[in-house]
Amino acid sequence: MSTPRVAVSIALSSLLSAALFVSISAFAANHTVVIDGVIFTPATLTVKTGDTVTWVNKDPFPHTATAQDNSFDSREIATNKRWKYTARNAGSFPYMCTLHPTMKGTLIVSR
Amino acid sequence: MGRSGLVVAGVFMLAASAVSAQTGGPTDPQIAAIVVAANQVDINAGKLAESKSGNKEVKAFAERMVTDHTGVNKQATALVTKLKVKPEENDTSKSLKSGGDDTLKRLKALKGAEFDKAYVDNEVTYHQTVLDAVDKTLIPNAKNEELKSLLVKVRPAFVAHLEHAKHLQASLAK
Numbered sequence: 001m002s003t004p005r006v007a008v009s010i011a012l013s014s015l016l017s018a019a020l021f022v023s024i025s026a027f028a029a030n031h032t033v034v035i036d037g038v039i040f041t042p043a044t045l046t047v048k049t050g051d052t053v054t055w056v057n058k059d060p061f062p063h064t065a066t067a068q069d070n071s072f073d074s075r076e077i078a079t080n081k082r083w084k085y086t087a088r089n090a091g092s093f094p095y096m097c098t099l100h101p102t103m104k105g106t107l108i109v110s111r
Numbered sequence: 112m113g114r115s116g117l118v119v120a121g122v123f124m125l126a127a128s129a130v131s132a133q134t135g136g137p138t139d140p141q142i143a144a145i146v147v148a149a150n151q152v153d154i155n156a157g158k159l160a161e162s163k164s165g166n167k168e169v170k171a172f173a174e175r176m177v178t179d180h181t182g183v184n185k186q187a188t189a190l191v192t193k194l195k196v197k198p199e200e201n202d203t204s205k206s207l208k209s210g211g212d213d214t215l216k217r218l219k220a221l222k223g224a225e226f227d228k229a230y231v232d233n234e235v236t237y238h239q240t241v242l243d244a245v246d247k248t249l250i251p252n253a254k255n256e257e258l259k260s261l262l263v264k265v266r267p268a269f270v271a272h273l274e275h276a277k278h279l280q281a282s283l284a285k
Contacts, residue, residue: 060183060265079182102275103271
């Protein structure tokens with residue numbers, strides 16, 4: 001191929017991948033789990049791979065969102081602070097607050 | 112129930128009836144003082160257990176009590192400051208404090224597994240008693256809606272603490 005054609009091919013494929021990247025990100029949704037009254041609401045949340053989940057702590061003391069299989073761990077989320085997680089792997093992920101063992105939730109990630 | 116548990120329960124019942132006989136229930140300033148005293152008693156016991164206990168689970172529980180009750184007190188104090196409500200010491204708040212001091216004295220004389228058991232047993236009784244007071248006396252009598260909302264909002268924390276304490280109590284008994 002001649003140089004200008006190579007340049008055009010490269011430019012076109014860059015444009016295509018950029019467009020693809022933008023379209024995938026555009027479909028990714030943001031979800032919120034509220035921590036209030038020592039519970040996760042919603043207790044069960046279903047999202048798609050690539051979505052983000054934000055835990056927001058509205059209690060006057062810290063909590064965590066820690067997966068049973070340790071695939072995610074917010075560490076301590078202070079009062080009025082939040083923690084954002086991008087769900088990359090599909091599956092069902094039971095989680096809990098390590099500071100308050102009665103607090104349990106499930107994150108379900110589907111393709 | 113345990114001696115100090117009976118004392119705490121008795122304190123709440125006597126004081127609540129004494130207050131109701133006069134006024135029909137604690138006022139908001141009195142409720143504020145009761146809430147702060149109730150939290151402070153558990154913070155004090157928690158600090159003692161954090162320093163005294165050699166048991167990892169007991170220490171973690173105690174640390175949780177200190178952190179959570181301090182957080183609740185901070186929120187309660189911020190609210191009453193905003194509402195310009197000045198906490199008013201009363202028979203209930205005073206008895207909670209003296210009961211708390213008696214418990215600390217009793218616990219300080221113990222050590223090791225004996226201390227752990229006594230601390231956790233007391234935490235079970237104490238949280239149950241405070242929960243009953245929140246449900247039967249504090250929430251029903253709170254006049255200000257924000258104060259009432261705060262009591263309703265922190266109630267689940269006491270329930271979670273009670274559950275945690277009961278699990279700990281069961282595991283210590285093994």
